[in-house]
Amino acid sequence: MDKRTKVFICAAASYWFLSVMAIIGRSRKRKRVARREGITYAPMFERDRKRIDYLNDKIWRNDTTCVDMLRMNKARFFRFCQLFRDHALLEDTVHMCVEQQVAMFLHTVGHNVRNRVIATNFGRSGETVSHYFNKVLHAIGELREDYIRPPSLDTPTKIEGDTRWYPYFKIGARAVACRSTVHLCSRLAGIQRAPLISYGLMLVVSACQINPRKRLNPTSRGPNPKHSASQSPMATSSPPPPAAAHGALTEQKFLEMSPALSAEVVEALHRGGFRRCTPVQAATIPHLLSHKDVAVDAATGSGKTLSFIVPVVEILRRRSSPPKSHEVLAVIVSPTRELSSQIYNVAQPFFATLKGVSSMVLVGGLDIKAELKRVDEQGANILVGTPGKLCDVMQREDTLDFKNLEILILDEADRLLDMGFQKQINFILSKLPKLRRTGLFSATQTKAVAELSKAGLRNPMRVEVKTEAKATSKGPGQQELGPSKTPLGLRLEYMICEASKKSSQLVDFLVQNNGKKIMVYFATCACVDYWAVVLPLLNSLKGSPIIAYHGKMKQGPREKALASFSALSSGILVCTDVAARGLDIPSVDLIVQYDPPQDPNVFIHRAGRTARYDQEGDAIVFLLPKEDTYVEFLKLRGVPLTERECPSNTEDVVPQIRSAALEDRNVMEKGLRAFVSFVRAYKEHHCSYIFRWKDLEIGKLAMEYGLLQIPSMPEVKHHSLSLEGFIPVDDVDVTQIKYKDKAREKQRKKALKRKAEEEAQTPKPEKKRAREKPEKPKRKKTGKQRQSIQTKEDLDELAHEYRLLKKLKRGDIDEDEYEKLTGFGDSDGEASYGDASDLDERKERGNKAQKNLKQRGKGRGGSRRFEGKSKMRSKRR
Numbered sequence: 001m002d003k004r005t006k007v008f009i010c011a012a013a014s015y016w017f018l019s020v021m022a023i024i025g026r027s028r029k030r031k032r033v034a035r036r037e038g039i040t041y042a043p044m045f046e047r048d049r050k051r052i053d054y055l056n057d058k059i060w061r062n063d064t065t066c067v068d069m070l071r072m073n074k075a076r077f078f079r080f081c082q083l084f085r086d087h088a089l090l091e092d093t094v095h096m097c098v099e100q101q102v103a104m105f106l107h108t109v110g111h112n113v114r115n116r117v118i119a120t121n122f123g124r125s126g127e128t129v130s131h132y133f134n135k136v137l138h139a140i141g142e143l144r145e146d147y148i149r150p151p152s153l154d155t156p157t158k159i160e161g162d163t164r165w166y167p168y169f170k171i172g173a174r175a176v177a178c179r180s181t182v183h184l185c186s187r188l189a190g191i192q193r194a195p196l197i198s199y200g201l202m203l204v205v206s207a208c209q210i211n212p213r214k215r216l217n218p219t220s221r222g223p224n225p226k227h228s229a230s231q232s233p234m235a236t237s238s239p240p241p242p243a244a245a246h247g248a249l250t251e252q253k254f255l256e257m258s259p260a261l262s263a264e265v266v267e268a269l270h271r272g273g274f275r276r277c278t279p280v281q282a283a284t285i286p287h288l289l290s291h292k293d294v295a296v297d298a299a300t301g302s303g304k305t306l307s308f309i310v311p312v313v314e315i316l317r318r319r320s321s322p323p324k325s326h327e328v329l330a331v332i333v334s335p336t337r338e339l340s341s342q343i344y345n346v347a348q349p350f351f352a353t354l355k356g357v358s359s360m361v362l363v364g365g366l367d368i369k370a371e372l373k374r375v376d377e378q379g380a381n382i383l384v385g386t387p388g389k390l391c392d393v394m395q396r397e398d399t400l401d402f403k404n405l406e407i408l409i410l411d412e413a414d415r416l417l418d419m420g421f422q423k424q425i426n427f428i429l430s431k432l433p434k435l436r437r438t439g440l441f442s443a444t445q446t447k448a449v450a451e452l453s454k455a456g457l458r459n460p461m462r463v464e465v466k467t468e469a470k471a472t473s474k475g476p477g478q479q480e481l482g483p484s485k486t487p488l489g490l491r492l493e494y495m496i497c498e499a500s501k502k503s504s505q506l507v508d509f510l511v512q513n514n515g516k517k518i519m520v521y522f523a524t525c526a527c528v529d530y531w532a533v534v535l536p537l538l539n540s541l542k543g544s545p546i547i548a549y550h551g552k553m554k555q556g557p558r559e560k561a562l563a564s565f566s567a568l569s570s571g572i573l574v575c576t577d578v579a580a581r582g583l584d585i586p587s588v589d590l591i592v593q594y595d596p597p598q599d600p601n602v603f604i605h606r607a608g609r610t611a612r613y614d615q616e617g618d619a620i621v622f623l624l625p626k627e628d629t630y631v632e633f634l635k636l637r638g639v640p641l642t643e644r645e646c647p648s649n650t651e652d653v654v655p656q657i658r659s660a661a662l663e664d665r666n667v668m669e670k671g672l673r674a675f676v677s678f679v680r681a682y683k684e685h686h687c688s689y690i691f692r693w694k695d696l697e698i699g700k701l702a703m704e705y706g707l708l709q710i711p712s713m714p715e716v717k718h719h720s721l722s723l724e725g726f727i728p729v730d731d732v733d734v735t736q737i738k739y740k741d742k743a744r745e746k747q748r749k750k751a752l753k754r755k756a757e758e759e760a761q762t763p764k765p766e767k768k769r770a771r772e773k774p775e776k777p778k779r780k781k782t783g784k785q786r787q788s789i790q791t792k793e794d795l796d797e798l799a800h801e802y803r804l805l806k807k808l809k810r811g812d813i814d815e816d817e818y819e820k821l822t823g824f825g826d827s828d829g830e831a832s833y834g835d836a837s838d839l840d841e842r843k844e845r846g847n848k849a850q851k852n853l854k855q856r857g858k859g860r861g862g863s864r865r866f867e868g869k870s871k872m873r874s875k876r877r
């Protein structure tokens with residue numbers, strides 16, 4: 001071997017050696033960087049299938065905060081896409097250029113992962129990719145900035161037009177959403193940029209979760225035809241998905257859940273007849289059990305209650321030692337008393353499996369002192385209650401210890417907030433330890449819920465369960481329905497009818513559906529009171545059980561009404577929105593929304609009282625001709641309705657209602673009150689551009705109500721609403737209409753007599769003289785004079801209120817009457833819309849008012865203290 005050959009071999013060997021060392025060095029360096037930055041590399045498997053399986057597995061099981069990377073050249077990427085296509089994740093990828101394939105891939109994955117990051121960048125073809133990327137992001141549409149939350153993203157660096165690619169990014173475990181490639185680059189650049197590595201293509205997929213239905217395992221493929229639970233982690237990947245569905249249930253058995261449930265809980269579930277999970281349960285329970293917060297958005301009747309009760313019980317079971325009697329470990333908050341009691345009852349068999357753990361329900365309507373005493377004496381480890389009462393107890397009772405609280409559940413979160421419980425919820429959150437699990441459950445997501453989710457939850461998993469509605473259209477007027485959040489077995493209809501015919505149409509509809517279990521929703525408590533009296537008087541509905549249920553009823557009758565309707569196999573419940581949410585009344589066949597709800601979110605909750613779990617049901621909403629845009633509005637919100645023809649041959653029930661009003665003053669008065677409350681409530685519609693108050697045909701509406709006269713409301717006096725269509729009843733002196741109830745009539749007569757006597761004693765002011773002698777122009781009163789007049793007025797008013805309070809205590813008047821007379825209630829007594837009265841808050845307000853009164857009563861006689869208060873009151877006015 002000559003010298004030159006030796007030198008050549010040596011050079012080649014050292015070149016080879018150095019190259020190998022460089023590769024090893026680079027690889028080590030990359031690993032170091034990866035370790036430092038928390039990045040996990042996908043190993044270079046020989047077969048791409050393994051790579052996909054690896055990614056799939058990573059996506060599904062990875063709990064760490066890392067970014068998965070796939071690095072490959074064009075040919076490999078092609079094959080990769082091909083494999084995805086083979087797994088039904090990509091469609092139509094044949095003969096596409098790489099960019100299109102990438103776009104397609106992103107599009108598909110983007111859709112599947114919902115709100116997750118797919119960050120990508122490609123060597124040479126930046127512009128083309130950018131073009132597709134924009135398209136893709138546009139198509140995904142759901143990628144929103146709300147989800148961009150990495151801390152370093154606050155001030156992203158903008159790199160205009162930079163199409164260079166960045167080999168990897170540390171995104172943490174967060175989702176990143178962008179409007180365009182440039183935007184994406186700038187966002188990512190703001191996070192971290194690593195040295196460029198010269199690979200042809202690179203795909204960065206965040207630790208995300210692909211739609212369970214599209215999981216890459218061919219054996220578990222087979223989409224659930226009815227329900228889909230999409231889980232969008234804002235933080236990490238998730239446990240196995242619910243498998244194929246069986247009716248309203250998935251294949252996932254409680255017995256085989258991962259993490260496994262305890263034998264006692266499984267047994268309690270089996271005893272209750274629950275063997276398989278509903279989609280929301282399959283998706284939610286594992287998250288809560290694996291220390292994650294959840295924000296759940298699922299259709300009504302989908303089984304949300306069990307999806308938080310089971311984890312609550314399991315989490316408490318895992319504690320090594322039994323809690324102390326006053327150590328609160330779990331709090332479940334729900335908006336109404338009924339709902340809290342319902343949750344408490346459903347939870348009882350599960351709570352019973354926890355040894356040494358006590359639970360308590362805290363709701364309004366009960367004496368707070370007695371409640372506090374009970375809490376003090378007994379203590380509780382699990383609290384279920386309404387926010388008002390919980391807040392009250394937390395404020396006043398310091399024996400309860402919340403330091404070790406494990407889990408907080410906020411049920412019907414949107415309702416909690418729109419009922420004005422924001423303050424109480426904030427207070428509750430402030431009293432609880434930050435290191436806890438939180439579950440937020442709702443069938444409607446609002447902005448307020450999103451805010452609450454940000455404030456009260458830590459990196460929550462978002463679980464959204466949608467149902468795929470019937471895909472084919474059947475018959476005229478039926479639309480093709482896409483995925484929606486309405487229960488699967490629910491058929492939604494609307495009927496447009498003239499205002500003056502509405503009541504006749506309602507009665508006809510109820511007669512047509514005789515023998516079914518029906519809930520009829522009205523706008524106000526006064527409306528419910530009225531129709532609950534009128535409907536049974538009509539010939540066609542005589543004998544049908546008709547029960548009233550609203551928030552102004554006392555607790556006892558209210559509970560009784562609900563219990564008796566629940567026990568019925570057929571009958572009618574006339575109610576307000578107090579019965580719109582959460583109530584699990586068995587076998588309701590039909591929901592009639594006679595008055596559309598003030599809050600459109602309530603629409604689906606009302607309808608959701610039927611078609612619960614795996615059952616079927618119908619719901620119909622009555623609309624006036626001018627309200628027809630509501631149908632379009634609901635469709636846009638994913639609630640498609642089909643039209644039902646308004647029959648023209650219905651019997652007119654107005655004459656019957658009018659004769660009932662002529663026979664009984666009670667009917668007449670209730671009618672007036674209901675009508676006034678309805679008109680006022682109409683003003684408060686959230687969708688005021690659809691439900692236009694100015695367009696209200698008050699004349700026709702008065703006919704619908706069967707009124708004898710149109711009441712003298714300011715709206716009528718000022719002619720702001722149309723009186724057209726009203727046919728007054730001739731020759732009727734309404735003052736002469738008597739109560740059917742003899743005692744009441746006697747009382748009325750007495751009151752009339754007293755009034756007449758009083759009028760006779762106090763001579764009427766002589767108007768003529770007053771006219772003749774024009775009053776001197778009044779001199780402006782001095783501040784002191786005005787103050788003394790105000791104080792006198794206040795004293796009179798106070799004395800009046802004090803007398804009424806005494807009467808209330810003696811039982812001479814009831815609470816409603818007291819509120820009416822003192823003005824704490826609505827102006828017309830019952831004109832509140834949407835059962836605001838039902839709230840604990842209202843009760844509290846009443847209690848506070850009573851307390852204030854007592855205090856002021858003590859200061860009667862013009863003490864200094866009272867005068868100070870009086871000044872404040874006059875200022876407030």
Ligand SMILES: Nc1ncnc2c1ncn2[C@@H]1O[C@H](COP(=O)(O)OP(=O)(O)OP(=O)(O)O)[C@@H](O)[C@H]1O
Pocket residue numbers: 249273274275276277278281298299300301302303304305306443581582583584608612613
């Ligand atoms: N896994 C299950 N198997 C059988 N039945 C179930 C299961 N989970 C729940 N149900 C039944 O489904 C019905 C509705 O459940 P639930 O009241 O929890 O629904 P929800 O989602 O809370 O409804 P809403 O949004 O109206 O409050 C209940 O009657 C319950 O018994």
